[in-house]
C-alpha cells in the first residue's frame with residue numbers, strides 16, 4: 001500500500017513538473033517611458049538647456065510648451081512658424097508622423113505603436 005501511495009505522489013509531482021514546463025513564458029515587460037526615450041529620442045534630443053542641442057531641440061518641459069520656440073535652435077520653417085502648444089494629442093500625432101502634423105519638418109522618426117507613444121509622452125509629462 002505504502003509503495004502505491006509513494007508511487008502516486010511521485011507521479012503527481014512529475015505531472016506537475018511537466019505541466020510547469022509547458023506553461024507559456026510570461027511575455028517580457030514592455031520597457032518604460034524613460035528607457036524608450038533613451039533608446040528612441042535621446043540620439044537627437046537632450047532633456048536640458050545646458051547641454052548642447054543635438055539634431056533636434058531640447059525637450060525640456062515640452063508638454064504645454066509652444067512649438068518651435070527654443071531660442072537658438074534652427075527649426076525648419078514650418079515648425080518655426082507653428083502656432084500651437086504641445087499637448088498629449090499633438091505629441092501623439094507628431095510621434096506617429098511629424099510630416100503629417102506639419103509638412104516639411106525635419107524629424108526623421110515615426111512610431112506606429114500607440115502604447116510606445118503613450119509611454120514616451122507620459123514620461124515627458126512627468127518631467128514638467
Ligand code: HEC
Pocket residue numbers: 037040041042043044045055056057059062066067068069070074075076077079080086091094095104105106107108109111120
Ligand atoms: C533622428 C533625429 C530625431 C529623433 C530620433 C527624434 N527627433 Fe524629435 N525632432 C528632431 C528634429 C530635427 C526636430 C526639429 C524639426 C524641425 O525643425 O522641422 C524635432 C522636433 C521635435 C519636437 C518639437 C519640439 C519643439 O520645440 O517644438 C518634439 C516634441 C519632438 N521632436 C519629440 C521627439 C520625441 C519624443 C522623440 C522620440 C520618441 C523624437 N522626437 C525623436 C529630430 C529627432
